[in-house]
Amino acid sequence: MPGPIQSIERAAAVLRLLASGARRMGVAELARALELPKPTVHGILRTLQLVGFVEQSPDTGKYQLGAALFHIGSSYLDGNELRTRALNWSDSLASRSMESVRIGTLHENQVLVVHHVFRPDNSRQVLEVGALLPSHASALGKVLLADDPVGLTDDEPLKAYTAATITDPDLLGDALEQVRQRGWASDIEELVDGEVSLAAPIRDRRAVTVGAVGISGPVERLCDEHKQPRTDLVSYVREAARSISRELGAIPW
Amino acid sequence: MPGPIQSIERAAAVLRLLASGARRMGVAELARALELPKPTVHGILRTLQLVGFVEQSPDTGKYQLGAALFHIGSSYLDGNELRTRALNWSDSLASRSMESVRIGTLHENQVLVVHHVFRPDNSRQVLEVGALLPSHASALGKVLLADDPVGLTDDEPLKAYTAATITDPDLLGDALEQVRQRGWASDIEELVDGEVSLAAPIRDRRAVTVGAVGISGPVERLCDEHKQPRTDLVSYVREAARSISRELGAIPW
DNA sequence: GAATGCCGTTCGACAATGTCGTACGGTGCG
DNA sequence: CGCACCGTACGACATTGTCGAACGGCATTC
Structure with a gap:
């Protein structure tokens, strides 16, 4: 199956964007930047939230990077x-x-x-x-x-x-x-x-x-x-x- | 679309496993741990490698966490x-x-x-x-x-x-x-x-x-x-x- | 205060997409 | 040399993710 998995690529793009953006970002904002339909981005965000890679502010509804991603990322140093x-x-x-x-x-x-x-x-x-x-x-x-x-x-x-x-x-x-x-x-x-x-x-x-x-x-x-x-x-x-x-x-x- | 995206969930599981494992892991090893077919895991790894979330040792063929993941993860602290x-x-x-x-x-x-x-x-x-x-x-x-x-x-x-x-x-x-x-x-x-x-x-x-x-x-x-x-x-x-x-x-x- | 715009979210049908059985070349071991 | 195991490639099938349309909530506007 030579060919990357689309959804994972997109999820990575979302994370990269959230990392660069410094501040929290909304679904619509991400969708515009990635040139993807809003529901698509939302599905990705929902999954990333499930695994703890992103977190959502309960009040504003905006997303930011999650603690799990930070912890996993820091494990890179061990290896x-x-x-x-x-x-x-x-x-x-x-x-x-x-x-x-x-x-x-x-x-x-x-x-x-x-x-x-x-x-x-x-x-x-x-x-x-x-x-x-x-x-x-x-x-x-x-x-x-x-x-x-x-x-x-x-x-x-x-x-x-x-x-x-x-x-x-x-x-x-x-x-x-x-x-x-x-x-x-x-x-x-x-x-x-x-x-x-x-x-x-x-x-x-x-x-x-x-x-x-x-x-x-x-x-x-x-x-x-x-x-x-x-x-x-x-x-x-x-x-x-x-x-x-x-x-x-x-x-x- | 209430329901997480399977491939992203699996990719996250792979990353989590690589983070916990401390040392590098092979495709077969990961596949066994996740109870997934080997080609499936390989496809995920290939994509994660493309986006820099994992790296592969050129000689042993084994995988470890990548630098991009580390950098993105550390951005968590800024937010x-x-x-x-x-x-x-x-x-x-x-x-x-x-x-x-x-x-x-x-x-x-x-x-x-x-x-x-x-x-x-x-x-x-x-x-x-x-x-x-x-x-x-x-x-x-x-x-x-x-x-x-x-x-x-x-x-x-x-x-x-x-x-x-x-x-x-x-x-x-x-x-x-x-x-x-x-x-x-x-x-x-x-x-x-x-x-x-x-x-x-x-x-x-x-x-x-x-x-x-x-x-x-x-x-x-x-x-x-x-x-x-x-x-x-x-x-x-x-x-x-x-x-x-x-x-x-x-x-x- | 109704109207408007934008937001995050849900629904659901379609087909594009990822999954995984099978198979191949390479390597290390006995 | 044969065997077991590895990482990887192929390709058919149907599972899976995609995305247009639509909903309710919230500000802001007029």
């Missing part, structure tokens, strides 16, 4: 070998660098954050696990793009987040080439003004890049007086990446 | 008003109590952890957001059960985790009555030996309990010499719960 192996090393990278650590994987041309260690200074920080970062404007993303067989798909233009964001595909290509040669990437105020990130690739036993680990923080702490990444921090990041890769079975290189 | 409102208060509770803070909601008779603040002491801790705790053996759970209109369903026996776990439904009923009267709950080594937790209810504008906030830590720190919860910590927890409730629109009580 994620990359994250499991990286737990210890990312902790130690956080202590050595005194900065917050993130681990990401490429997912639909964006960086999916699968692990996040807070900066060890008791400051208030928001957990970013599960979030998506733009791949062309983050160190994690550049590392992943540099080794991605597909490369960057130029179907949509590169969005500028700050004045320093690389928006020219050719320039980005050059930057990725540099990342490949140096073995690490940086993002200097390219995503958020005043924020810098550094990252290095994590490779598995077949030497393919399966993820990236990196730190991020204010430019004053991560860069030297020439606004270049501090070499000691770069070393820490690269060492952590190598350690995790070794845990994943990569041949030490 | 969760309880969690959003509670962010600041749980941080301050963590600083005041110097213990780790968790916020939970009732989900299928278990406690779904929707927020987790680490103990502010730089120690290594695992993030528990998305995890499920037994409701009869945790302070969060008792608080939620105490005010739950459904109450505890006695369809399955209460599992014992330690010697102190309450397994008798009658005793649990008494304990819940006490929780209702005192307005807070404790778990003294009932889930993990040496671990204690305290919690208080979060109520919304209609005064229904929508969640619980609490702290947890070693018995030496949370209890006094009589192995009773320290009254100052109880106050901190209750004050935090009241503050969050007020944010949710509850009339201060």
Whole structure:
């Protein structure tokens, strides 16, 4: 039976829409966005509600994502070998660098954050696990793009987040080439003004890049007086990446 | 069309199974567990793979949860008003109590952890957001059960985790009555030996309990010499719960 | 205050759709 | 080498989901 099951595809589309929409959405709203008849969408929603993937506000009648979906989704992390192996090393990278650590994987041309260690200074920080970062404007993303067989798909233009964001595909290509040669990437105020990130690739036993680990923080702490990444921090990041890769079975290189 | 859509229900069952199974599962394995023909399960898996909800190991052919599901699931937190409102208060509770803070909601008779603040002491801790705790053996759970209109369903026996776990439904009923009267709950080594937790209810504008906030830590720190919860910590927890409730629109009580 | 628009929901007939018995190539084990 | 098991493909059948039309409820409008 080669051919996807229509109703499941549609259910997934509904969930994706509810996830992106941020706020609650109504049946009619979803139906319009998906270009489907209202009763069809309603049937899907009813089923998703039954299994706990969506919830409905009793008063407004609108729908939002459900708790069951959240719980099942978070189980993904348990099976994620990359994250499991990286737990210890990312902790130690956080202590050595005194900065917050993130681990990401490429997912639909964006960086999916699968692990996040807070900066060890008791400051208030928001957990970013599960979030998506733009791949062309983050160190994690550049590392992943540099080794991605597909490369960057130029179907949509590169969005500028700050004045320093690389928006020219050719320039980005050059930057990725540099990342490949140096073995690490940086993002200097390219995503958020005043924020810098550094990252290095994590490779598995077949030497393919399966993820990236990196730190991020204010430019004053991560860069030297020439606004270049501090070499000691770069070393820490690269060492952590190598350690995790070794845990994943990569041949030490 | 009153009646759930079969294929979506089955797809959800597959995802649930993959989430619980911890490790990767094969088509045949899933088919046996769900009592469905192998090709049927395969069709579902193929569709789920297409939308990124499951991934297949290229070598073993086995399936596991996918990144898209994780990302969509984590979007649940954005729409969760309880969690959003509670962010600041749980941080301050963590600083005041110097213990780790968790916020939970009732989900299928278990406690779904929707927020987790680490103990502010730089120690290594695992993030528990998305995890499920037994409701009869945790302070969060008792608080939620105490005010739950459904109450505890006695369809399955209460599992014992330690010697102190309450397994008798009658005793649990008494304990819940006490929780209702005192307005807070404790778990003294009932889930993990040496671990204690305290919690208080979060109520919304209609005064229904929508969640619980609490702290947890070693018995030496949370209890006094009589192995009773320290009254100052109880106050901190209750004050935090009241503050969050007020944010949710509850009339201060 | 009747009328109007939009909402979430139900009904039910039609046919498109998913189901599943059967079968195929590949892999690991004895 | 044969066997058992795997993940996957095919295709006929009828079960199943789809969607036009319609209903009651709720605001807003005139």
